Amino acid sequence: MSNQYDHNDDNALVIDINNLTKDYVTGAGTISVLKDVNLHVRRGEMVAVMGPSGSGKSTLLFILGLFQPATRGGYKVAGVDVLSLSRDQQAIFRREMLGFVFQTCDLLENSTVYENLELPLIYAGVRRRERPDRIREALRMVNLEHRVNQPSNRLSGGERQRVSIARALVNEPEFILADEPTGQLDRENSLRVLEYFTKITEEARTAMVVVTHDNMTAEHCTRKCVLTDGYLNG
Amino acid sequence: MRYYDLVRVSVREVLRKRRRYIGVLASIALGMAGFIVIITMGNDLKKNFNNDLDLLGGATIINIMFEQPQLERQEWFRDRTLDAVGRIPGVVDTTRVALKTSAVTTWHDRLFGFNLVGCEANYWKVFSFNAAAGRLFDEKDVSEGARVCVVGTDLARQIFGGDKEALGQVLSIDDNLYTVVGILGGVRAGDRSQFVFLPITTARARVVGISQAYSAYVRCATWDDVATVAKAIPGVVRANQPDRALRVNVAWEPLKQVQRIFWWVELFIYSSIVATMILGGFGIWNIMMATVTSRTREIGLKKAMGALDSDILYQFLFEALCVTLSSSVFGVILGRIGIEYMSNMLGSRPPEGLFVFCLLMGLGFAAVLGIGAGLYPSIRASRMQVVDAMRYE
Numbered sequence: 001m002s003n004q005y006d007h008n009d010d011n012a013l014v015i016d017i018n019n020l021t022k023d024y025v026t027g028a029g030t031i032s033v034l035k036d037v038n039l040h041v042r043r044g045e046m047v048a049v050m051g052p053s054g055s056g057k058s059t060l061l062f063i064l065g066l067f068q069p070a071t072r073g074g075y076k077v078a079g080v081d082v083l084s085l086s087r088d089q090q091a092i093f094r095r096e097m098l099g100f101v102f103q104t105c106d107l108l109e110n111s112t113v114y115e116n117l118e119l120p121l122i123y124a125g126v127r128r129r130e131r132p133d134r135i136r137e138a139l140r141m142v143n144l145e146h147r148v149n150q151p152s153n154r155l156s157g158g159e160r161q162r163v164s165i166a167r168a169l170v171n172e173p174e175f176i177l178a179d180e181p182t183g184q185l186d187r188e189n190s191l192r193v194l195e196y197f198t199k200i201t202e203e204a205r206t207a208m209v210v211v212t213h214d215n216m217t218a219e220h221c222t223r224k225c226v227l228t229d230g231y232l233n234g
Numbered sequence: 235m236r237y238y239d240l241v242r243v244s245v246r247e248v249l250r251k252r253r254r255y256i257g258v259l260a261s262i263a264l265g266m267a268g269f270i271v272i273i274t275m276g277n278d279l280k281k282n283f284n285n286d287l288d289l290l291g292g293a294t295i296i297n298i299m300f301e302q303p304q305l306e307r308q309e310w311f312r313d314r315t316l317d318a319v320g321r322i323p324g325v326v327d328t329t330r331v332a333l334k335t336s337a338v339t340t341w342h343d344r345l346f347g348f349n350l351v352g353c354e355a356n357y358w359k360v361f362s363f364n365a366a367a368g369r370l371f372d373e374k375d376v377s378e379g380a381r382v383c384v385v386g387t388d389l390a391r392q393i394f395g396g397d398k399e400a401l402g403q404v405l406s407i408d409d410n411l412y413t414v415v416g417i418l419g420g421v422r423a424g425d426r427s428q429f430v431f432l433p434i435t436t437a438r439a440r441v442v443g444i445s446q447a448y449s450a451y452v453r454c455a456t457w458d459d460v461a462t463v464a465k466a467i468p469g470v471v472r473a474n475q476p477d478r479a480l481r482v483n484v485a486w487e488p489l490k491q492v493q494r495i496f497w498w499v500e501l502f503i504y505s506s507i508v509a510t511m512i513l514g515g516f517g518i519w520n521i522m523m524a525t526v527t528s529r530t531r532e533i534g535l536k537k538a539m540g541a542l543d544s545d546i547l548y549q550f551l552f553e554a555l556c557v558t559l560s561s562s563v564f565g566v567i568l569g570r571i572g573i574e575y576m577s578n579m580l581g582s583r584p585p586e587g588l589f590v591f592c593l594l595m596g597l598g599f600a601a602v603l604g605i606g607a608g609l610y611p612s613i614r615a616s617r618m619q620v621v622d623a624m625r626y627e
Contacts, residue, residue, distance in 0.1 A: 095540020
């Protein structure tokens with residue numbers, strides 16, 4: 001599947017969204033959460049999507065991750081129309097192209113850091129002997145190599161978020177989606193996470209979309225978009 | 235997802251959440267142990283039951299005899315015929331008997347009438363008799379034609395005044411003297427309390443009216459063998475000697491009663507085992523449903539990381555399978571302990587092949603149970619929408 005995506009160009013367009021609309025049909029009528037949204041993100045770019053609560057930031061992120069379908073519009077990743085993919089193809093798209101960082105970290109409890117990072121590799125079919133190097137490399141990016149065998153429930157909040165970032169990186173994705181990645185961190189840890197994000201986009205030339213309502217986070221991004229009343233500006 | 239990873243991840247999950255599985259694990263293990271013990275030891279148990287029930291009803295003893303046909307010579311059992319009957323599958327033992335129904339003896343000028351039986355030494359074994367006092371005559375007495383006798387309890391009391399008083403006394407029958415060596419005992423000894431037993435060789439040589447063994451008894455291993463053995467006997471006799479006026483007597487009514495009782499007992503036991511296993515299955519189903527619900531976010535997370543629906547399906551299915559298979563392994567160990575204990579108790583050894591057969595059947599059933607109970611929860615988990623799972627609180 002990965003062959004159909006364009007991986008070569010260092011500044012290639014990774015995310016290409018055109019006139020994307022998302023409607024929710026409720027008993028009270030149809031609510032348009034996203035209205036003709038256009039978003040284009042290139043490799044090495046880190047785009048912040050800001051907006052008040054309920055503005056549709058998370059919905060946009062879930063559509064970008066193919067966790068839920070759009071009502072209308074076009075969405076291409078590296079030139080491929082991903083909205084028309086089957087359920088299994090979507091899963092393969094996620095394992096090969098996408099890394100996701102959640103606000104609540106969402107690490108597997110009762111599992112070690114290694115096991116958390118191994119899971120995406122298992123789903124991607126990476127050979128067992130290749131995994132330790134890939135995991136070590138991902139942990140090196142977030143300076144957590146020494147915690148590789150630590151149970152996830154013994155990590156601090158900042159460490160958990162860094163493990164979450166390493167997990168998003170381990171499959172060497174084309175782009176990373178981050179949902180309020182600093183939402184539960186103090187200032188010091190937030191800064192550190194944002195430094196890692198900058199490093200990742202610069203070193204790995206990974207595209208990144210960060211949903212946040214925190215100005216400091218947005219300042220660290222290369223571009224800032226604001227979602228208001230369903231329209232994305234910027 | 236590679237097979238190796240599937241096994242590793244599923245086993246790890248089950249081990250980490252082992253506490254929640256203890257109840258169903260115990261239930262399935264006990265059911266499995268019961269299943270293995272009953273199936274493996276069933277035949278030995280039946281034989282043992284048979285011994286006990288036989289004392290009461292003789293349900294597994296077949297009497298074969300030659301009647302006196304009109305104007306023809308009466309047939310008797312040849313050695314080779316009884317040997318051939320003894321080789322019929324399901325036959326445990328055979329014994330020949332010669333009977334005189336109107337024998338008399340005198341003791342201190344008093345006349346006593348009784349039934350006289352000439353029999354072989356294994357007669358006692360066939361009817362589960364023992365000695366209430368003294369001893370029962372043995373193979374040596376029979377082969378030597380010893381002049382010894384065993385007396386029924388009532389007759390001993392009437393003639394000699396008691397069991398112990400009878401031992402060593404000399405009884406005169408048809409002008410021959412026989413030393414009383416024992417008093418007949420056993421649950422069914424009451425039926426023969428007015429009998430005197432002589433070694434068959436002695437009886438044939440010395441008692442007027444006894445010349446040949448016209449009657450014989452065949453003891454079957456279990457009541458299930460009785461019908462087939464009874465059916466096979468005429469053919470076997472015919473193959474070895476004339477079968478003129480042969481009669482095969484089976485106590486069908488007691489046999490049917492015994493079979494009926496045991497059928498109910500078996501039904502009850504198997505129902506209990508099946509119920510235990512099904513309860514275990516429902517337990518797994520219930521736990522797997524709860525597990526799927528409690529791990530909704532985890533499922534969403536795994537799907538967000540690129541897990542296919544089939545990856546989730548196989549993982550949950552394999553977890554259920556792990557629980558039932560590990561339960562059955564415990565069950566097999568418990569079953570083996572049970573078999574060893576019962577073997578010692580019953581003094582018999584079931585065939586090892588039967589245990590292996592039960593083991594394989596048990597594992598197969600556990601696999602079916604695991605897949606059956608885990609299928610629906612696994613399908614439910616695999617079909618979850620990522621967005622719903624991720625937003626689940």
